[in-house]
Amino acid sequence: MNGVPPTAEWAGEEPLVFELSTDYEGGPREVASGVPERPLAELLPGVRLRAVPAQIPAVPEPVLARHLGRLARRNHHLHHGIYPLGSCTMKYNPVVDEQLAGLPGFADIHPYQDAADVQGALQLMWELERLLGEITGMARVSLQPAAGAHGEWTGLRMIQAYHAARGDTGRTRVLVPDSAHGTNPASAALAGMEVVTVRSNAAGTVDVDDLRSHLDGSVAAFMMTNPNTLGVFEKDVLEIAEAAHQEGALLYYDGANLNALVGMARPGDMGFDVVHLNLHKTFSTPHGGGGPGSGPVGVTAALAAFLPTPTVERDGDRFRLDGDRPQSIGKVRSFYGNFGMLVRAYAYLRTYGSSISDVARDAVLNARYLRSQLQDLFPMAVPTASMHEFVATTRGCRVPGLRAIDVSKRLLDFGVYAPTAYFPTTVPEALMFEPTETESKRSLDLLAAICAVIVGEAEGDLGFVQAAPHLTPVSRVDEVEAARKPILRWRAPG
């Protein structure tokens, strides 16, 4: 095609597995049944079998390995460079945690094995619950939710059950700040609740007067992220907690930003009743290209009866699952949670142990330092001191017309991932940076230097930056056209 720049062999278009093989009937056959075989028609009388094989080709392993190798080179990842995504906490995932989760004693055990055969797994879950409870200041923690949003919904279901058990049935509304993650209102809607948005003030924190004006007997809960999505600590949190509790509402803590506080301050001490955690953020389990995550939910003693079943209980030196909890909201997923992620988070927590606050200290220092290095380049969304992340904007920077998306895409050319762009939605042209504690000063200096280069490039030739990225395996992808005529699967030609 004209105008396509020459690329390395692994760049440009990569064939799909469907284009690497059309062998739908072969595949590995080394497994002999080893028992006297009978015709399927005899074993499965009257059962309708597949008439034609599924179009899933068997790809010879050497071909498949190279396909995966090329695809791997087309991903940015943490072993390659910084991932300064705000609110996502893309910290380094310790390699040893990956190895430990793969031990046969963890990976090769079945959720329905007798408790006597899985004492180590139950003990790990029991201990992890205590560690997370201690760090959050919560009485009990369910490890069952599979992700943060799943944890939010689980927490809201428990809040509903708490009010219902008290005969307080009129609480159908959930208050959410305008800067909240999109999952907060979506989870509330999924729980069948009405969402009311609370305004932020000029400092970027909750407008307490606006909050008070919404608080009444119809409010089940107020959901907060603290530090909020601007990276600003909600300094009025104690006043907010008191106001909410006075009106009979509960306070929900979205743990997406716990990395700023871990070991330094506890949501429970601030007055929160329900806390969800993202183990894939603060507790370093890998993001996996979009999951699996893990979203445990902690509650105060007043809500413990409503936890999903089963819980893990200890009798002396034996551990068991307890499914006999009559007030429970039920199960929120199959079995007991993303156990493999729990192993990783447990390993991470045991590594830090009582020094866990070192994580928050370096996370906040790194973010404040990066902010100091970028503040002459990009205006900050709010003047308020921020913690583990901060929000800048290209609006008002020295190149008119330079947009957040252009900076984001050009960063990719330098082997740096983009910050979270266009969030929170309250800030135009937002760039939300969160370096995490696992970046070195050298790495932050490099990021700041690259940002300066990009602004300089835009000053000289804005079009060049707007056409970025130039050096990635593919150039800017037309998302609008992709959504207009969605092609969501491969189909055989012809």
Next chain:
Amino acid sequence: MAYLPNGAAERRQMLDAVGVASVDDLFSAIPGRLRHPSLDLPAPLAEQDLVGELERLAARNHALGTVDAFLGAGVYRRYIPAIVRASIARPEFYSAYTPYQAEASQGTLQTIFEFQSMICALTGLDVANASLYDGATASAEAVMMAVAQTGRSRAVVAADIHPEVLSVIRTFGAGRGLEVVLSGDVARAAGDRDACVVVAQPGFLGTLSELAPIAAAARAAGALSICVADPVACALLEPPGEAGFDIAVGDGQPLGIPPSFGGPHVGFMAVRQELMRRLPGRLVGEARDHHGRRAYTLTLQAREQHIRREKATSNICTNHALMALAATVYMARMGAGGLRRVAEVSVQRAHHLFDRLVELDGISAVPPGQPFLWEFVVRVPGDAAEFAAQMRRQGIVAGLPLGRVDPSRRDQILVCCTETTSPAAIDRYVAAAARAMPAGEAA
């Protein structure tokens, strides 16, 4: 500390640049009485001590590979080719983020597109999403999708659905007024108040249903038909889409993912074209880059929470991308032919074990004459939990004693064979079962 790269010198330089005297000053916005809680946490561990500690915990579990395992019940021990584990162990995949920046995420995006395509091929349906948490939440999402599509609020669910799936459907529906009706004959039970009919293939107890009449009955009632399908069974049996089903969901765990005490696994969902915009979760679509080259991107995001907030089709933010990658590599390695062979070997072995067990005095099929694939129920004399305990003492995890999920089935056990169940293990099962029979039961 192991994962903190900066030392005292760097911290000093950074504090000076920020313009504060100490790290504690960075936390001054936090009210004083909240700061520095005294925490009861264990001492930090060096990597070597950590490994020792977790290896000790792991050793307190009896891995399935160290016993003769006949336990299935929704989680299956299937052989996982080495390339599957090697692929998901690559940091390029496991340490990557959700692929929002398409240009730096083509690896993840393309593997998800391949996953979606393979799930469509397996289920015989038009569109599949990028994955969900597990089979149970996928089933619940499908039910809520049917509620939204039909404006009705009742679900007819086959009585032999997996109890974990049923429980999660109930929890999902409870906040939104969903009524769940269990039925032994869903085709007859479906009526014009129903949003959907849900059937599992195979059912929790291993039984197979004739799918086409169920889909037809749902359609006649104006309800959507939902099949909770085992993906390996889909390689052998008529797929749900071809039988007329609107939605197929299930758990992809049998496709190259270890049991891991119940998670992480991966949910899948495939639907007819008309339901595409109601799908929950991520979708990857084919696109073009500015040079006209084929590329992939997240698409139809207008359904999702970060755009639509409370009006989104679901609150799902992440999927289970890495587990979907494992399933994709597994399926590409095996192909449809290899998958079918895995299914056939499992069927042959399970039937061989079944035939030999029911020859034993005291053991009988429940219910007799029912077709099954690789999982079946037998009645044993007395309490099946006691039978399982006796078998366990002989190194055999004999199956799931059904009293654990249904008190009326205390004398029954659900037994499973896969391609990892060796013929020698089957011989040992039969011999041990004969020894476990109470004396005199033969009469």
